[in-house]
Amino acid sequence: MDAAEFRRRGKEMVDYVADYLENIEKRPVYPDLEPGYLRSLIPNEAPLEPESYEDIIKDVERVIMPGVTHWHSPYFFAYFPAASSYPAMVADMLCGAIGCIGFSWAASPACTELETVMLDWLGKMLQLPECFIAGTHGRGGGVIQGTASEATLISLLAARCKAVRRVQTINAKKSESEILSKLVAYTSDQAHSSVERAALIGAVMMRKVPTDNRYAVRREMLKKMVEEDKAAGLIPFYFCATLGTTPSCAFDHLTELGPLCNEENMWMHIDAAYAGSAFICPEFRPLLNGVEFADSFNFNPHKWLLVNFDCSAMWVKERADIIGHWQIPLGRRFRSLKMWFVFRMYGLKGLQAHIRKQVALAKEFESLVRADKRFEICAEVVLGLVCFRLKGSNELNQELLKRITKSREIHLVPCQLSGRFVLRFAICARTTESHHIQQAWQHITQLTFELLQEAI
Numbered sequence: 001m002d003a004a005e006f007r008r009r010g011k012e013m014v015d016y017v018a019d020y021l022e023n024i025e026k027r028p029v030y031p032d033l034e035p036g037y038l039r040s041l042i043p044n045e046a047p048l049e050p051e052s053y054e055d056i057i058k059d060v061e062r063v064i065m066p067g068v069t070h071w072h073s074p075y076f077f078a079y080f081p082a083a084s085s086y087p088a089m090v091a092d093m094l095c096g097a098i099g100c101i102g103f104s105w106a107a108s109p110a111c112t113e114l115e116t117v118m119l120d121w122l123g124k125m126l127q128l129p130e131c132f133i134a135g136t137h138g139r140g141g142g143v144i145q146g147t148a149s150e151a152t153l154i155s156l157l158a159a160r161c162k163a164v165r166r167v168q169t170i171n172a173k174k175s176e177s178e179i180l181s182k183l184v185a186y187t188s189d190q191a192h193s194s195v196e197r198a199a200l201i202g203a204v205m206m207r208k209v210p211t212d213n214r215y216a217v218r219r220e221m222l223k224k225m226v227e228e229d230k231a232a233g234l235i236p237f238y239f240c241a242t243l244g245t246t247p248s249c250a251f252d253h254l255t256e257l258g259p260l261c262n263e264e265n266m267w268m269h270i271d272a273a274y275a276g277s278a279f280i281c282p283e284f285r286p287l288l289n290g291v292e293f294a295d296s297f298n299f300n301p302h303k304w305l306l307v308n309f310d311c312s313a314m315w316v317k318e319r320a321d322i323i324g325h326w327q328i329p330l331g332r333r334f335r336s337l338k339m340w341f342v343f344r345m346y347g348l349k350g351l352q353a354h355i356r357k358q359v360a361l362a363k364e365f366e367s368l369v370r371a372d373k374r375f376e377i378c379a380e381v382v383l384g385l386v387c388f389r390l391k392g393s394n395e396l397n398q399e400l401l402k403r404i405t406k407s408r409e410i411h412l413v414p415c416q417l418s419g420r421f422v423l424r425f426a427i428c429a430r431t432t433e434s435h436h437i438q439q440a441w442q443h444i445t446q447l448t449f450e451l452l453q454e455a456i
């Protein structure tokens with residue numbers, strides 16, 4: 001493919017992408033396939049001779065599309081959203097074209113500098129305390145990670161180094177391995193599995209803090225565990241708080257937990273992977289109160305802020321704490337271009353409107369559920385996630401979800417809350433409108449009707 005063909009094919013691809021997204025709701029949201037479907041559709045080996053572009057593009061519909069779960073369909077309500085917008089996609093093309101591996105300032109100054117400034121822009125949108133903003137007198141700043149999982153791991157590794165250094169300044173004879181074996185990290189019993197994985201990789205103990213009846217960690221619960229561990233000769237050093245837990249979008253009480261972490265010399269990291277985007281709206285910003293006590297804070301613009309995957313924003317209060325490990329890989333893409341294009345083309349007001357619209361859609365779905373006495377809401381609806389279930393056994397709800405998935409008209413995933421099987425309905429696609437919510441609910445009630453008829 002030379003430049004002339006690239007011009008032609010590139011324009012065709014833009015048309016294909018626009019057609020795909022404009023017509024996505026006509027496709028079944030979830031594939032109807034058995035695992036292993038793809039191997040039989042393509043050769044066992046890479047071609048020896050070049051193939052034509054036409055042949056490849058034909059295979060996109062034949063081989064790929066049947067196996068795609070359409071995350072950007074307005075009938076996709078599973079997991080949490082994966083952000084998508086045209087400005088981000090266009091910027092991603094430019095990122096691919098520049099193709100730099102921005103591991104140092106000299107490796108591509110614009111890559112390093114735009115990233116720093118974009119994280120400041122975003123930090124200011126969230127009204128982060130000044131100490132997190134690089135372009136101030138503070139010692140903090142932001143960096144883009146690939147995922148929230150990486151941000152958690154980096155914060156844990158930084159906290160581990162700091163804790164070892166602190167213990168050794170008091171007792172120089174203590175070896176690093178001796179200290180490491182005594183370090184304890186904490187997180188909520190509702191935290192994402194990536195937090196536990198960070199502790200596994202970081203080779204430190206991690207304890208799960210039980211949550212209250214709203215699935216949030218409170219000060220007393222953490223304090224009790226910390227006291228027990230100190231009495232047993234262990235060294236509490238790290239707490240990962242969650243704002244917007246994966247199962248039910250619960251919020252740990254930062255204003256209680258932050259001071260405790262500061263008193264106990266424990267690093268507090270905040271994982272707000274999904275919910276963080278909402279903090280650009282003044283009405284949701286109070287959920288972030290207490291961030292001033294944190295050492296690091298992270299959320300994924302690639303979930304809910306219209307910046308396509310991957311773009312996970314992380315801030316630290318002290319840049320010095322993570323210098324040496326700003327990130328896990330050496331290489332980094334020019335991801336801040338996506339933020340720059342999106343922030344400029346939507347403006348803060350456009351981004352706020354996106355969040356507010358999706359929260360309103362979740363509230364609309366919540367009202368539909370509440371109006372039907374066969375169902376119950378299982379957790380407070382704060383943002384764009386509704387946890388609900390049929391009043392009845394776990395088996396009944398499992399069967400309902402099985403039928404929903406099999407129908408392929410809408411897509412949801414479950415969670416466990418207090419041992420109960422619960423359906424999660426998350427507002428995901430940028431293009432989801434009220435009529436999609438109404439249609440989804442109609443579909444769920446139709447399947448419910450059939451299920452309950454059979455049960456009689």
Ligand code: PLP
Pocket residue numbers: 080146147148149150192194242244245246271272273274300312
């Ligand atoms: N933390 C929370 C609260 C999440 O909900 C998720 C994913 O949904 C993650 C972390 C993991 O995110 P990532 O894929 O960016 O590592």
